[in-house]
Every structure is written in C-alpha cells, then in structure tokens.
Amino acid sequence: MRRDGTPFAILIGMQVPNVTPLVTLSEGLRFHPAPLVTLRPDMDANFELYLGIGTPVGRRYVLYKSRDYDLTEDRRQFLIKRGVTALYVSEEDLHAYFGYVDRAVGTVLASEHTPPREKSQILYQTTASLVSCLFERPDSPVLLRSNQKMVSHMVKFLASDTRLLRATVAMFCCDYSLYHHAVNVATISTGVALQMGYKPGPELEQLGQGFLFHDIGKCQLPTEMLKKPGALTASEMAEMQRHPQYGTRQMRGREKIEAPTLEVILHHHEKLSGHGYPDKLGANEITVPARICAVADIFDALTSHRSYKAGLTGFEALKLMQAEMTSELDSECLLAMISLLGPSKR
Numbered sequence: 001m002r003r004d005g006t007p008f009a010i011l012i013g014m015q016v017p018n019v020t021p022l023v024t025l026s027e028g029l030r031f032h033p034a035p036l037v038t039l040r041p042d043m044d045a046n047f048e049l050y051l052g053i054g055t056p057v058g059r060r061y062v063l064y065k066s067r068d069y070d071l072t073e074d075r076r077q078f079l080i081k082r083g084v085t086a087l088y089v090s091e092e093d094l095h096a097y098f099g100y101v102d103r104a105v106g107t108v109l110a111s112e113h114t115p116p117r118e119k120s121q122i123l124y125q126t127t128a129s130l131v132s133c134l135f136e137r138p139d140s141p142v143l144l145r146s147n148q149k150m151v152s153h154m155v156k157f158l159a160s161d162t163r164l165l166r167a168t169v170a171m172f173c174c175d176y177s178l179y180h181h182a183v184n185v186a187t188i189s190t191g192v193a194l195q196m197g198y199k200p201g202p203e204l205e206q207l208g209q210g211f212l213f214h215d216i217g218k219c220q221l222p223t224e225m226l227k228k229p230g231a232l233t234a235s236e237m238a239e240m241q242r243h244p245q246y247g248t249r250q251m252r253g254r255e256k257i258e259a260p261t262l263e264v265i266l267h268h269h270e271k272l273s274g275h276g277y278p279d280k281l282g283a284n285e286i287t288v289p290a291r292i293c294a295v296a297d298i299f300d301a302l303t304s305h306r307s308y309k310a311g312l313t314g315f316e317a318l319k320l321m322q323a324e325m326t327s328e329l330d331s332e333c334l335l336a337m338i339s340l341l342g343p344s345k346r
C-alpha cells in the first residue's frame, strides 16, 4: 500500500466536498465490491471504502471513506449520479463489511417505510455480491456464513408475501453469470417451495442453501469451458456433468450444511425420464426439492441472455417448458412456478 498527499478530487477529476483528505492508492491488496445499494447512510460503516478507478495499467483503488467517516446520503447520491454503482472493501475489512451487510439487510427488510421493490433490490444485489465472492473462494467459512444469512433473509422475505417473488424476478439481471444464476434460481425455487406448502424455517433454509449453491461445483471447472460459446465436446460435456458431485464434495461437512442442501446440489439435473445426471434416478427417486430446483434452473437458463443467444421472455420460457419438457420436469413444480410467474390475473 502506498500513501501520498495528492488531493482526492484531483485524482478522480471530481469536486467532492468533505471527502477524506488522505489518498491511499492500494496495490497488492484484494478488493471486494460493495454495491452502493448495500451501503446505508443511516448505519455506522466501521470499515474503509475505496473507489475503483480504471487506468491503463488496470484498476486502482483510492480511499474514499476511512473508518471514522460516515457515508452520508449526499455522498451516496453524488456517486450514483456519476454512474458509480459500487465502492470497494479491502480484504482486511471484509469481515466487518459482511457483518454490516447482514444488519443492514435485516434492518431494511424489517422496515415498514421501505417499499417492497427497494427491499427486493437490496436483497438481490447483496446476495449476488456475496455469492460471487463465495464462488471465487468457496472454502471460506466467513463467506459461507454470510451467504447462509442471506438465504435466511430471502426465505423470510419471500414468505411474507408471495407477490414479492414476481417483483423480484422482474428485476433479475438477465445477463448470465454464475452468481446471478445462483441468486435467480434460489429466489424462484424458494418461491415455488413456499407455494407448494413448505413453511419458513430451518428446513426451507437448508433447501435454500441447496438452491443458492446448486452450481458451486462449476467453480472447479475451467473458465474457458464455462464461457465457451459453442457446443461442448464429449469430454468437456462429461466434465461439465460432474459439477453436481464436485459441488457436493465441496460442501459436505461444512458448517450448517446438512443432507437436504447436499441432496439438492447433487440431484438438480436428474430428470423424471431417467435420463438426467449424475445418477440417472428414476421418477420416484428424485426428491421434491431437487425437482423444484430443476424447473427453476431451466427457467433461468432459458430466460438469460448469453453472448450466443438472446434469452426468452418469462412467458415464452414457461410456454416452452410446459409444451416440451413435461416428460422430464415435475408437473406440480412447473404449475406452481406458472402460478407465480405466469400471466398476471390482474
């Protein structure tokens, strides 16, 4: 880390009132994005926040707020108006940031004054941010705990009103990424499970973790394979189809990870026809939570935009699934998803 006295405003070409006068250009440290939506001006943020600046030699990080300063709403709005969507937290402050995020999300979701749309947005973006971090470092106990807390928030939030699912899905990020896919599938699957009669509580939270971490085994696959635009070769496909086992192995024995979570991770690609993987289970061997995850997984895959294909609309995806996939997907799960995400009756 190098410190110098260059005025902050000169470095980033902005006139920023009342910012921390000290500038820290950080090199060699790892930074994690802290989306602005997760930063609440009404809560003490006892950690440093950095501004990420693109330079010809890569991104540099400039201290924006020290531990002693508050992030005021004025400053937050200032950044938003200039197109900044996230500040950054250094590795050493991650623990403090995650604790803060958990409190912040809990406070926002409990607030009677925050509109449901804003609640959905904060929960969605925060979970996406935390799960992206976990996928980078799947062995981290701190990151696992932070994600488990988000699952708990998600279950309670969606259980409070089934209409919240539609509102949350409407603001999904449709550009495919592994971590957005994880949150999308977790959100839809949790909503479907609630619709099918699961109650909020430890069991659904275990399942919620399975939904969120269902593809965590893909972190062990080569990036080129995950991003390959064309069809996979036979050997690549065989490797890709091992991700349920990789994920199960990755998560087994971890804190608060129990059998229901592992079952979803292992069997979310099984099909009622018996042609799924990895175990080619028959229709009566696939558990309901794995069936739920399968319908949400396919729905999100169909509606996501990829570099090589445009995503379907939600309506088109549901229509296709109902017309062509009934031999593979559980009809009760599919109907529950249609009742939640299909054409609105109002």
Ligand SMILES: [Fe+2]
Pocket: 214, 215, 243, 268, 269
């Ligand atoms: Fe998968």
Ligand SMILES: [Fe+2]
Pocket: 181, 185, 214, 215, 297
């Ligand atoms: Fe998936």
